[in-house]
Amino acid sequence: MTRKVSCVVPARLSSSRFPSKMLFPLLGTPIVVHTLRRAQEAGCFEEILCLTDSPVIRDAVVEAGFRAELTGPAANGTERIGKYHDYIANDLIVNLQGDEPVFSPQALRLLCRALTLEPDSVHILVHDHLATPEELANPNRCKAGLDANGQVLDFYRRDPHVPGGLPLAESRVQMGSYGYAKEFLKRYANGAPSGPELSESHELLRNLALAPIRAHACPFSSQSVDVLEDAELALAILVRAAPSEAQVPAAP
Numbered sequence: 001m002t003r004k005v006s007c008v009v010p011a012r013l014s015s016s017r018f019p020s021k022m023l024f025p026l027l028g029t030p031i032v033v034h035t036l037r038r039a040q041e042a043g044c045f046e047e048i049l050c051l052t053d054s055p056v057i058r059d060a061v062v063e064a065g066f067r068a069e070l071t072g073p074a075a076n077g078t079e080r081i082g083k084y085h086d087y088i089a090n091d092l093i094v095n096l097q098g099d100e101p102v103f104s105p106q107a108l109r110l111l112c113r114a115l116t117l118e119p120d121s122v123h124i125l126v127h128d129h130l131a132t133p134e135e136l137a138n139p140n141r142c143k144a145g146l147d148a149n150g151q152v153l154d155f156y157r158r159d160p161h162v163p164g165g166l167p168l169a170e171s172r173v174q175m176g177s178y179g180y181a182k183e184f185l186k187r188y189a190n191g192a193p194s195g196p197e198l199s200e201s202h203e204l205l206r207n208l209a210l211a212p213i214r215a216h217a218c219p220f221s222s223q224s225v226d227v228l229e230d231a232e233l234a235l236a237i238l239v240r241a242a243p244s245e246a247q248v249p250a251a252p
Contacts, residue, residue: 003119004046005112005179006090007039010077011061011098013054017140017227022057022098024225026235027242031225032057033064034101034238039094040066042108047089050098051080075193076203078178082189085182092119093185097176097224102237104220108177114216115179121212122204123179124152126172128217135173140226142202143171144215152213155202172215176224178204184211 011022011032018024022032032050039048050061050068061068069087074080077095081088092115096103107125114123126144135141137158145154145168154162155174162168187210196205204213223234 003092003116004090005044005092005094005115006047006049006088007042007045007094007096007108008081008088009035009039009048009050009096009098010074010080011050011052011054011057012074012077012080013052013057018225018231021225021231022052022054023060024231026101026231027238029064030057030060031101031231031234032061032098033066035096035098035103036061036064036066038100038103038105039096039108042105042112044109044112045094049087051084051087052098053080078180078185078203079189082185085185085189088182091182092116093180093182095178095180099225100176100222101225101234103176103222104218107175107218107220107222110216110218110220111177111179114214115181118214119181121214122184122210123214123216124204125175125177125218126215127175127221128219129172131171131173136171140230142174142200144174146170146172146215150215150217152204152208152215154208155200155205157200157202161196172217174215175218175222180211 015021023030051071058068058070071084131143139157144152145160148169154160194206225231
């Protein structure tokens with residue numbers, strides 16, 4: 001029997017590179033609501049909810065017809081889910097980052113299946129091509145350093161820093177979703193932020209030894225929104241999907 005999976009969208013109001021980006025409108029709809037719709041379109045989740053530190057985000061999500069729960073502070077999305085796991089019905093969880101308004105539903109189905117087949121591992125999605133020189137140099141794009149078997153050895157924005165000098169077989173751009181079990185999240189939330197986690201701004205660098213991390217090459221593209229220019233790229237994708245509804249939003 002296939003185990004049920006919850007999709008959780010963590011969304012905080014503050015953002016150093018793009019303040020209040022979760023509420024930024026694309027086609028008149030906040031980015032976080034677009035993200036929740038992508039999870040709904042995937043059709044593989046028994047539960048979808050948003051965990052947020054902001055009453056404004058909570059109200060926007062509820063108004064759009066989705067469930068949202070207000071939480072206290074957290075260092076990142078994975079910690080938020082781990083600290084407030086009691087809100088979540090199922091033991092298997094896909095974390096879809098709130099700034100992924102055009103994330104592929106097919107990619108979410110791929111990740112959901114990988115998690116149900118191997119629930120003791122953490123699962124991520126990466127591009128199906130090697131990182132280009134431009135992607136390697138872009139600090140707004142996180143890269144996963146993989147060994148020859150597709151296991152993650154490192155995450156980095158510029159230069160890899162694998163403990164022990166283990167060789168990286170390849171680098172690929174990471175996509176904005178994780179799959180993990182609730183037990184992993186409890187252990188994660190009990191740990192303190194690590195130096196690499198803070199310097200690279202990547203949550204899974206808190207402790208790479210907590211569980212094996214499997215990378216799955218994904219042929220479906222996405223466009224996370226880290227800075228305002230990313231919102232314009234995501235808008236273009238939405239416009240192509242629904243040109244009759246296109247409304248170019250004003251910059252905040």
